[in-house]
Amino acid sequence: MCGIVGIYAPGRKDIARAVYYGLHSLQHRGQESAGIASNKDGKIQYYKEMGLVQEVFNDEIIGRLQGDISIGHVRYSTTGESYVANAMPLVVYHKGGSLALAHNGNLVNARELRDRMQDNGVIFQTSIDSEVMACLIAKYSRDNDMEQAIQRTLEEVRGSYALVITCGEKLIGVRDPYGIRPLCIGKLPDGFVISSESCIFPLIGAEFLRDVEPGEMVTVENGQLRTVKNGGKKGRAVCSFEYVYLARPDSDMDEKSVYIARSNAGRILAKEQPVEADMVIAVPDSGTVAAIGFAEESGIPFGEGLIKNRYVGRTFIQPDQRMREQSVKMKLNVLRDNVRGKRIVMIDDSIVRGTTSGKIVKMLKEAGATEVHVRISSPPVTHSCHFGIDTPSRKNLVAANHSIKEIRRMIGADSLGYLSVEGLWEAIGLGGCSICAACFNGEYPIAVPETGDKFVLGKAAV
Numbered sequence: 001m002c003g004i005v006g007i008y009a010p011g012r013k014d015i016a017r018a019v020y021y022g023l024h025s026l027q028h029r030g031q032e033s034a035g036i037a038s039n040k041d042g043k044i045q046y047y048k049e050m051g052l053v054q055e056v057f058n059d060e061i062i063g064r065l066q067g068d069i070s071i072g073h074v075r076y077s078t079t080g081e082s083y084v085a086n087a088m089p090l091v092v093y094h095k096g097g098s099l100a101l102a103h104n105g106n107l108v109n110a111r112e113l114r115d116r117m118q119d120n121g122v123i124f125q126t127s128i129d130s131e132v133m134a135c136l137i138a139k140y141s142r143d144n145d146m147e148q149a150i151q152r153t154l155e156e157v158r159g160s161y162a163l164v165i166t167c168g169e170k171l172i173g174v175r176d177p178y179g180i181r182p183l184c185i186g187k188l189p190d191g192f193v194i195s196s197e198s199c200i201f202p203l204i205g206a207e208f209l210r211d212v213e214p215g216e217m218v219t220v221e222n223g224q225l226r227t228v229k230n231g232g233k234k235g236r237a238v239c240s241f242e243y244v245y246l247a248r249p250d251s252d253m254d255e256k257s258v259y260i261a262r263s264n265a266g267r268i269l270a271k272e273q274p275v276e277a278d279m280v281i282a283v284p285d286s287g288t289v290a291a292i293g294f295a296e297e298s299g300i301p302f303g304e305g306l307i308k309n310r311y312v313g314r315t316f317i318q319p320d321q322r323m324r325e326q327s328v329k330m331k332l333n334v335l336r337d338n339v340r341g342k343r344i345v346m347i348d349d350s351i352v353r354g355t356t357s358g359k360i361v362k363m364l365k366e367a368g369a370t371e372v373h374v375r376i377s378s379p380p381v382t383h384s385c386h387f388g389i390d391t392p393s394r395k396n397l398v399a400a401n402h403s404i405k406e407i408r409r410m411i412g413a414d415s416l417g418y419l420s421v422e423g424l425w426e427a428i429g430l431g432g433c434s435i436c437a438a439c440f441n442g443e444y445p446i447a448v449p450e451t452g453d454k455f456v457l458g459k460a461a462v
């Protein structure tokens with residue numbers, strides 16, 4: 001998962017600063033690296049580095065990135081190692097000029113395309129799938145205009161992608177035919193914004209206009225927004241995990257509020273997995289909205305049981321297990337006086353590897369909770385994601401290898417209950433045919449490479 005943003009606002013000073021603010025609001029989508037590329041009359045200047053947005057940029061760097069169009073990226077690696085060459089935006093120079101590209105998603109056929117291109121003499125400078133796209137676009141731009149070159153490229157790639165691209169005097173936004181990764185458009189008084197999430201719009205003075213449709217390519221040029229391609233839609237398969245965990249609750253995606261989806265998930269969970277207890281607590285922050293929904297539906301009071309150190313990053317988003325384990329210890333502390341002597345319902349958004357949940361249950365019991373009942377506001381994660389979330393192998397997924405009874409024992413909970421897949425669909429409100437829930441049910445919208453997972457083409461592919 002990554003965050004992308006592109007702003008078109010000729011005449012506006014400090015457009016790179018607006019992108020910087022946007023990236024700040026998308027920081028939850030990736031914490032490894034950050035980058036901004038600005039386009040002035042077709043000439044592109046860029047800066048990218050490892051680290052958080054506020055660590056990477058300062059006034060002097062932002063001041064250098066002058067332009068009328070600017071794009072930015074925050075990275076969380078799913079393909080390619082975690083080093084600066086793999087940071088984005090990618091800037092490539094081709095016969096007709098230069099282009100900068102920022103990608104959120106994951107191509108499932110990048111390996112074969114890369115092998116084929118390398119056999120034909122193409123030299124890659126990074127190990128990320130996004131460079132395959134950038135090189136193909138550059139190649140096809142020799143004989144086509146930029147939108148046609150992008151379109152020809154998209155005919156060859158398979159997987160999930162939300163893209164922002166700048167070249168010439170254009171800002172281009174693209175979403176894959178299933179709309180797996182989110183992308184939306186905002187209107188500025190003097191231009192347009194294209195972003196992974198709508199939560200950035202208030203901060204930069206934009207108003208939400210609409211989502212980019214699955215399979216749609218939009219171009220902003222000469223002050224106008226136009227749809228270049230609208231025929232690529234293959235069946236909506238929006239990532240349900242965005243609503244459960246990834247996105248900010250103050251974002252709307254595909255006309256559905258992330259906040260309401262999470263609150264609904266908590267309410268439905270309370271009906272599906274009732275329990276007698278004294279207090280509902282959340283694993284902050286992504287479990288909080290569902291916990292409030294659970295409390296409202298069940299009548300059990302909501303209270304704070306865990307305090308988060310806000311200056312430590314999200315555990316799941318850290319690239320390796322050792323770093324994740326360290327983060328859990330640093331991230332949460334128990335409010336002992338609030339949980340002591342109480343039967344607690346602990347709401348979390350998901351259990352991926354199970355290590356975090358077990359540690360938190362132990363902390364709550366050590367603090368004096370008499371019972372800890374764990375309720376999860378999503379179904380068991382049984383399958384790997386191949387579309388941009390870092391669950392590369394089923395052997396890392398506790399629910400792929402253990403029954404719910406076993407997981408309950410492993411994490412030391414008094415009871416454990418998950419939201420059903422049907423409950424998740426109902427909570428989001430998009431209908432099962434419009435949602436990718438492959439990590440919960442194995443029904444992938446796009447055929448993915450063999451890795452030991454069971455691949456079934458899902459409803460969304462019909």
Ligand code: SF4
Binds near residue numbers: 240
């Ligand atoms: S497999 Fe899961 S995380 Fe990946 S896109 Fe589908 S719902 Fe989202």
